[in-house]
Amino acid sequence: MGKRKxxxxxIADTADRHHLYELSVQCSEAEIDFxxxxxxxxxxxxxxxxxxxxxxxxxxxxxxxxxRKSNQAIGVDLDTEVLQWGEANQLAKLKSxxxxxxxxxxxxVLNVETEPMEIISAMNFSYWLxxxxxxxxxxxxxxxxxxxxxxxxxxxxxxxxxxxxxIEEERDIEDGDATFTYIWEQEKYDPISGxxxxxxxxxxxxxxxxxxxxxxxxxxxxxxxxRELLSEVGxxxxxxxxxxxxxDGEPDGIFLPVEEGEADAGWICYMTAEKS
Numbered sequence: 001m002g003k004r005k006x007x008x009x010x011i012a013d014t015a016d017r018h019h020l021y022e023l024s025v026q027c028s029e030a031e032i033d034f035x036x037x038x039x040x041x042x043x044x045x046x047x048x049x050x051x052x053x054x055x056x057x058x059x060x061x062x063x064x065x066x067x068r069k070s071n072q073a074i075g076v077d078l079d080t081e082v083l084q085w086g087e088a089n090q091l092a093k094l095k096s097x098x099x100x101x102x103x104x105x106x107x108x109v110l111n112v113e114t115e116p117m118e119i120i121s122a123m124n125f126s127y128w129l130x131x132x133x134x135x136x137x138x139x140x141x142x143x144x145x146x147x148x149x150x151x152x153x154x155x156x157x158x159x160x161x162x163x164x165x166x167i168e169e170e171r172d173i174e175d176g177d178a179t180f181t182y183i184w185e186q187e188k189y190d191p192i193s194g195x196x197x198x199x200x201x202x203x204x205x206x207x208x209x210x211x212x213x214x215x216x217x218x219x220x221x222x223x224x225x226x227r228e229l230l231s232e233v234g235x236x237x238x239x240x241x242x243x244x245x246x247x248d249g250e251p252d253g254i255f256l257p258v259e260e261g262e263a264d265a266g267w268i269c270y271m272t273a274e275k276s
Contacts, residue, residue: 010208011180017213018057018085020202024173024182028063031123034255034270035154036067038241039119042274043150047118048072051146053109054126057086058102062094065101075104076112110139116148122155128218131195133229136221141233144275153235153273155226160266163196163220164189170203180204189220196220223261226271235273242269 022028039047048070052060055075064073077083083104091099105112109122120143130136143153169184181203188197196218202210227238241255242262255270 011204011206012202012208012210015202015204015210015213017202017210018082018089020173020175020180020182020210021200021214022057022059023175024171024200024202025124026059028059030253031060031121032063032067034241035119035121038154038270038272039152042152042272047152049115049117049148050074050119050121051076051114051117053120053122053143054124054129055086055104056082056124057090058083058104059086059090060121060123061102061104062090062098065094065098069097072101073103074114074117075102076107076109076114077104078106078108080106110142112142112146114146116151117146118148118151120147120151120153122153125156125158125216125218127155128196128221129216131193131217131219133225136226137229137233140229140235140273144233144235147275149276151275153230153271153275155271155273156268157221157223157226157271158266158268159220159222160264162265164191178205194219194221223269223271230273234275236276237272237274239272239274240269241271243267 049072050064051074052058053076055061055077058075061073061075065071083106086104091102127136127139130139147153165186166188167186171182172179173182183201183203185199185201186196187199198216198218199212200214202213223240230238239257240261242258244252244254244256246252261267
């Protein structure tokens with residue numbers, strides 16, 4: 001009897017989902033550009049201490065300590081696997097002097113205790129995992145207590161009438177000499193609870209797919225709801241930063257403070273909440 005031919009592995013079989021996520025979703029350089037410059041505009045000085053809540057691979061923490069020798073970062077996440085990946089793939093790339101200025105904590109953001117931070121960042125809509133009003137308010141209260149006297153909370157949000165739809169969006173991403181397709185799926189939205197179920201899939205050139213590389217069970221919080229909760233826990237000034245569009249109607253990546261947003265099909269904004 002002849003030997004069976006060993007089935008070759010597909011690209012999806014060996015794909016690194018965290019690497020793909022960073023290429024598709026996260027631009028730590030642009031994020032830190034906004035956080036760093038906005039803090040200076042608000043407070044008249046550069047911040048030194050940043051905490052990244054729901055930090056994942058700690059990409060933002062690493063970018064922060066690269067900026068200046070005085071910068072220190074703390075990353076907080078509950079997921080052991082993603083923190084270990086960050087240690088091996090992000091922190092390992094830092095210089096020794098930079099690595100010493102990053103601390104990763106495997107803890108719950110609702111309970112973690114750190115020194116007073118000038119900046120606490122909660123990006124990529126991660127705080128949406130708190131689906132009850134009391135939960136989100138408890139998180140904001142905890143952040144308020146952990147910030148320095150003139151500290152600033154940075155967050156982002158998305159919305160628009162497409163955010164309530166059960167849809168898929170695709171985008172081709174280059175990875176060296178290869179290309180893969182990033183798929184964002186909004187599987188389910190419940191108007192009564194505000195629950196939003198989303199997934200990220202990746203399709204590859206060999207026809208294989210990494211199904212549900214990431215899944216999210218969120219509440220689609222509105223900006224008025226978030227602003228009210230921030231005010232209730234003591235934040236004195238809350239600002240929204242809206243993204244503009246270029247001549248072709250594409251997002252230009254420039255976020256400016258606004259009093260009113262626009263009723264777009266899909267928008268993304270940044271928020272700052274100042275303690276004083």
